[in-house]
Amino acid sequence: MSSRRLDIPQSRSSSKPPRLVRSNSSMSLTKEAGVSKRRYDSRHLRPNATTIAETMARADSNPNPISPIVTLVIGQETRIFAAHENVLSASPFFKHILDTQFSEGETKRILLPHEEPEIFSCVLEYLYKGDYHPRLVHDKSRNTWELEESKSTAGRNRNRNGGGNRLGREAPTIYHHSVDGEVLKDTVIYCAGEKYGLEELKRIALRKQGLQCGIMASTILTSARYAYANTPDTDSKLRAHYLALIIRGRNTFKCSGTMQLEMFHGGSDLFFDLFVALCNHVDDLSVVSSTQHDTQQDTEQDTQQDTQQN
Structure with missing residues (x-):
């Protein structure tokens, strides 16, 4: 099974997270549910x-x-x-x-x-x-946030290669013993913030993760599982981030053998939440489509009445 890369879209602060209807079921994270089994050695x-x-x-x-x-x-x-x-x-x-x-x-x-x-x-x-590290830097001219290292690295790479690239950028993942694989670093830091009661650290970690791109689909799924295993059912930030991410990248994930394997193993609330979020997404699209159709009909009727009166 080949693993695909997925660019994480940078969601705007005004976007709403997927709506969830949750049950109080238990969470688990097992090695059997992991995507890749890698022998532990010094490379990790x-x-x-x-x-x-x-x-x-x-x-x-x-x-x-x-x-x-x-x-x-x-x-x-x-x-x-x-x-x-x-x-x-x-x-x-x-x-x-x-x-x-x-x-x-x-x-x-x-x-x-x-x-x-x-x-x-x-x-x-x-x-x-x-x-x-790497620190968040606010670009006042564009009113956007960037990672300090990527900003300076991009400038050096443009000068050296005539264009920007990701050479020299710090890897966004770490090897985590509990899953025996790679997990997005900012996700683990967010969960650490949850454990240690540091709300501002959670906010910073979530913003930094939103700036990452080119992440393997398998890494996203493993990280989503980790997030679900290490946050409470009441978490409305990191879990919603992963649900929205998978929905936006559905064209990649629906062709992913890793996604199929993950769903087969189950063992996480992630996939039920994803099902609910997808249903809500479809409902929202149906409402928008119906509203646009009604508006178009009203406009056509008004046009016909104006024509008849003239």
Whole structure:
């Protein structure tokens, strides 16, 4: 089965997400439902931008240097991070742990074995700087948002090659142990924001994901499954984003063997939600078509009456 690439259309802020009618059914994410089975090896590891020294350097610029340092052990590789307690406490998740699980004077060490180091690096960067790499840049002349790296890279590539391309752009996916495959990085960060109670981080991640393009259809489906497994049923942003994305790219997905395999395996609320969204989409088109037809008939009748009167 060949996997196709799909350009993610940049939806306007005024567009409405698909309407959903949901039931309170459980969610699951299993390896059996995965698209591609890939053996774990060093190729899947991407360099982690944050080391202990770099984290401490950021911590030194903290306005309250008296705040205690917390050690965090992240992922299966037990990567070590460090952060100021008052910075971590901006997250309700960490504030609860710090307030309830340590006695006064005790060395504070938090274990997060199921977190990906690359993702936690982005979370920590957001807590200190309000964004994560690549940063969002607002183009005031066009009133649009761009990724900082892609904007500078595009300029260099135009000068070098006589036109823009995606050479040198950071990969939009990461290898995630829980699915044994590639997942869109911004989706994982959004879900981390959900876990840690960081609403603004979720907003930034969703906007950044909307700027990605040329994503494999199989990656989109795997990422959609991950999103459904790691967000609550009440989520109205990321889930709706994937439903709208699949509907807009339906000409690609209806020919996708991966889509057929995913639907065969099931195991996610994604496909029922997609069915409901498609039904609503068809209903909306029918209403628009009916309204246009009625308007056209009224116009023709008015024209005939005017002609008869003249």
